[in-house]
Amino acid sequence: MSIALVGVIGMSPTPTKAAEVRECGDAGTLYGGALRIKNVTTRGVRCSYAKYFARSLTYRGGPVCDEDLVCRFRGWRCVSRAHGHQVDRRCTKGQRYVIRFQDE
Numbered sequence: 001m002s003i004a005l006v007g008v009i010g011m012s013p014t015p016t017k018a019a020e021v022r023e024c025g026d027a028g029t030l031y032g033g034a035l036r037i038k039n040v041t042t043r044g045v046r047c048s049y050a051k052y053f054a055r056s057l058t059y060r061g062g063p064v065c066d067e068d069l070v071c072r073f074r075g076w077r078c079v080s081r082a083h084g085h086q087v088d089r090r091c092t093k094g095q096r097y098v099i100r101f102q103d104e
Contacts, residue, residue: 022043022047025038028051043098087102089101
């Protein structure tokens with residue numbers, strides 16, 4: 001019995017490593033500098049796309065993404081949490097892709 005168990009354990013799949021978190025910096029400002037998008041981080045997404053996405057969500061997300069805690073934008077699910085003048089946003093697409101940023 002122990003031989004069969006060793007064979008099964010030895011054949012079990014190894015867990016896949018999650019994509020590493022990338023620090024992408026700031027994504028710029030909107031509305032003549034009145035709104036700053038900062039601290040962009042990603043998992044499984046290029047920094048250039050993450051910055052573009054953060055600007056697009058902030059500028060074109062519409063009232064649903066501005067006022068609601070959870071919204072959908074371009075196939076992504078975004079959760080927003082306000083802390084005073086700053087809003088923390090975390091957007092996911094499936095289990096593998098994450099974009100996080102703050103705007104203030």
